[in-house]
Amino acid sequence: xxxxxxxxxxxxxxxxxxxxxxxxxxxxxxxxxxxxxxxxxxxxxxxxxxxxxxxxxxxxxxxxxxxxxxxxxxxxxxxxxxxxxxxxxxxxxxxxxxxxxxxxxxxxxxxxxxxxxxxxxxxxxxxxxxxxxxxxxxxxxxxxxxxxxxxxxxxxxxxxxxxxxxxxxxxxxxxxxxxxxxxxxxxxxxxxxxxxxxxxxxxxxxxxxxxxxxxxxxxxxxxxxxxxxxxxxxxxxxxxxxxxxxxxxxxxxxxxxxxxxxxxxxxxxxxxxxxxxxxxxxxxxxxxxxxxxxxxxxxxxxxxxxxxxxxxxxxxxxxxxxxxxxxxxxxxxxxxxxxxxxxxxxxxxxxxxxxxxxxxxxxxxxxxxxxxxxxxxxxxxxxxxxxxxxxxxxxxxxxxxxxxxxxxxxxxxxxxxxxxxxxxxxxxxxxxxxxxxxxxxxxxxxxxxxxxxxxxxxxxxxxxxxxxxxxxxxxxxxx
Amino acid sequence: xxxxxxxxxxxxxxxxxxxxxxxxxxxxxxxxxxxxxxxxxxxxxxxxxxxxxxxxxxxxxxxxxxxxxxxxxxxxxxxxxxxxxxxxxxxxxxxxxxxxxxxxxxxxxxxxxxxxxxxxxxxxxxxxx
Ligand code: SF4
Numbered sequence: 001x002x003x004x005x006x007x008x009x010x011x012x013x014x015x016x017x018x019x020x021x022x023x024x025x026x027x028x029x030x031x032x033x034x035x036x037x038x039x040x041x042x043x044x045x046x047x048x049x050x051x052x053x054x055x056x057x058x059x060x061x062x063x064x065x066x067x068x069x070x071x072x073x074x075x076x077x078x079x080x081x082x083x084x085x086x087x088x089x090x091x092x093x094x095x096x097x098x099x100x101x102x103x104x105x106x107x108x109x110x111x112x113x114x115x116x117x118x119x120x121x122x123x124x125x126x127x128x129x130x131x132x133x134x135x136x137x138x139x140x141x142x143x144x145x146x147x148x149x150x151x152x153x154x155x156x157x158x159x160x161x162x163x164x165x166x167x168x169x170x171x172x173x174x175x176x177x178x179x180x181x182x183x184x185x186x187x188x189x190x191x192x193x194x195x196x197x198x199x200x201x202x203x204x205x206x207x208x209x210x211x212x213x214x215x216x217x218x219x220x221x222x223x224x225x226x227x228x229x230x231x232x233x234x235x236x237x238x239x240x241x242x243x244x245x246x247x248x249x250x251x252x253x254x255x256x257x258x259x260x261x262x263x264x265x266x267x268x269x270x271x272x273x274x275x276x277x278x279x280x281x282x283x284x285x286x287x288x289x290x291x292x293x294x295x296x297x298x299x300x301x302x303x304x305x306x307x308x309x310x311x312x313x314x315x316x317x318x319x320x321x322x323x324x325x326x327x328x329x330x331x332x333x334x335x336x337x338x339x340x341x342x343x344x345x346x347x348x349x350x351x352x353x354x355x356x357x358x359x360x361x362x363x364x365x366x367x368x369x370x371x372x373x374x375x376x377x378x379x380x381x382x383x384x385x386x387x388x389x390x391x392x393x394x395x396x397x398x399x400x401x402x403x404x405x406x407x408x409x410x411x412x413x414x415x416x417x418x419x420x421x422x423x424x425x426x427x428x429x430x431x432x433x434x435x436x437x438x439x440x441x442x443x444x445x446x447x448x449x450x451x452x453x454x455x456x457x458x459x460x461x462x463x464x465x466x467x468x469x470x471x472x473x474x475x476x477x478x479x
Numbered sequence: 480x481x482x483x484x485x486x487x488x489x490x491x492x493x494x495x496x497x498x499x500x501x502x503x504x505x506x507x508x509x510x511x512x513x514x515x516x517x518x519x520x521x522x523x524x525x526x527x528x529x530x531x532x533x534x535x536x537x538x539x540x541x542x543x544x545x546x547x548x549x550x551x552x553x554x555x556x557x558x559x560x561x562x563x564x565x566x567x568x569x570x571x572x573x574x575x576x577x578x579x580x581x582x583x584x585x586x587x588x589x590x591x592x593x594x595x596x597x598x599x600x601x602x603x604x605x606x607x608x
Contacts (some may be wrong), residue, residue, distance in 0.1 A: 140508075168571075271502075
């Protein structure tokens with residue numbers, strides 16, 4: 001009992017002290033572990049043994065972990081006692097009762113022959129309508145199921161049922177060596193792949209005490225910022241589509257396409273899959289990259305003029321999909337969605353990788369679609385500058401970074417980074433070179449509940465616009 | 480140029496992709512590739528479609544939805560597996576919640592487009608030989 005009270009107290013205190021929650025997860029040894037990022041960049045852990053398969057829920061005092069605790073319940077069967085909403089999150093009625101994928105070493109189960117839908121939370125009463133959308137959609141987007149409670153044209157409540165894309169990535173990584181795990185980690189998500197690759201390599205390096213050579217570090221900055229530009233270009237191009245501003249949408253996508261072709265030419269892949277183990281940029285690659293960067297900056301300048309001067313476009317984005325600052329803080333919002341509320345947190349400021357550069361955090365508040373649009377605009381331009389700095393540092397043709405961890409690497413470490421979609425953390429437990437447990441807590445996962453809250457009170461017709469202004473990945477939340 | 484080509488209307492379903500295959504499919508609608516000029520387009524309903532493009536290894540949670548969408552596509556129809564995951568040779572083949580691609584989960588596709596993800600130019604070539 002004392003232990004339970006302590007568990008809740010320490011977490012509340014950490015939150016109050018301005019620490020950021022990296023992850024909350026379980027393992028086969030019945031441990032519940034949380035990891036916190038301190039303002040000075042250190043990472044600290046809290047740990048609790050699940051007695052008789054139960055642990056005290058933190059969700060009431062720390063609402064941002066509501067999903068994490070539901071997930072622990074789904075994947076391990078450990079019960080968060082006192083959780084206000086313990087419906088299944090990842091598991092579906094098709095999962096056999098005894099199937100807890102992360103608890104035992106099991107193969108694929110015999111799925112039950114029923115529909116996969118979980119119970120939805122809806123608002124009932126006179127004049128209320130329930131509108132279900134998905135899991136398949138009319139356009140080319142990822143799968144997700146949304147249950148809207150609407151009155152007239154307004155959304156009162158959104159219950160987001162995601163995890164249709166749950167493949168079982170964390171389980172798949174168990175038992176693999178570092179080398180074998182790389183292509184899997186690279187494909188957790190197509191939009192934040194470099195951030196995922198970085199987290200993995202950074203966790204392994206922490207365990208082996210590797211001093212990362214300067215050139216390797218700059219190469220990583222190059223990749224991370226190239227990805228941020230790619231992802232932000234995509235997301236910025238999608239927002240105009242949400243209001244029928246097609247010319248900005250198409251021109252934005254055209255910039256993205258050219259950038260992808262250049263990334264493929266220089267780093268070998270249009271999305272930078274597996275790029276972190278490709279070795280350093282060559283001198284000819286660097287020349288090409290600089291030319292590509294300059295021409296993108298020119299195109300960008302024209303595109304900015306186009307979107308900046310369209311007053312109607314900005315009017316359309318203002319006051320829509322507002323995230324209040326207090327809610328962002330309470331729900332542990334991350335990335336663009338957080339910074340758009342005026343909370344100026346970007347974990348690049350804590351990452352050792354960026355210690356030689358100044359991370360400019362946009363001064364934006366308002367928390368609406370317009371604010372998220374503005375944050376991305378400024379971040380793209382900051383990334384242009386970071387790319388130039390990194391390129392200047394990469395003066396010499398260096399040899400390939402063919403560092404391999406010792407075969408018996410053992411321990412637990414957390415890799416984290418600021419992905420284009422916010423703070424992304426990986427927890428690695430490895431023993432004698434084989435992964436024991438792997439946990440991925442992506443930016444999108446934190447922000448989905450924030451999005452659900454932001455749409456309440458808005459017109460149904462504005463959902464696509466609000467959704468695009470967050471542009472959250474499904475796959476790295478669903479895994 | 481054949482000005483009277485046939486049309487090919489497609490519906491897309493994501494069955495567990497990492498989103499890169501989707502982005503490449505979207506690139507076919509861009510100024511540069513513009514597949515609509517060949518009469519190929521994405522449609523909002525399976526009932527308006529001549530074919531279904533599936534991405535991802537077919538996760539268990541998407542399996543029934545995918546079956547329903549496929550059932551709704553009027554005959555004759557084409558089934559297209561886009562990307563290694565959907566083709567059945569991607570990295571997440573053996574994950575517990577994966578049904579191992581379109582062929583194993585639904586039926587043998589009429590067209591397989593390999594790659595992780597496949598290059599958009601290649602996708603267009605395959606769709607418009
Ligand atoms: S084939 Fe590759 S790019 Fe396509 S969904 Fe699978 S992992 Fe992603």
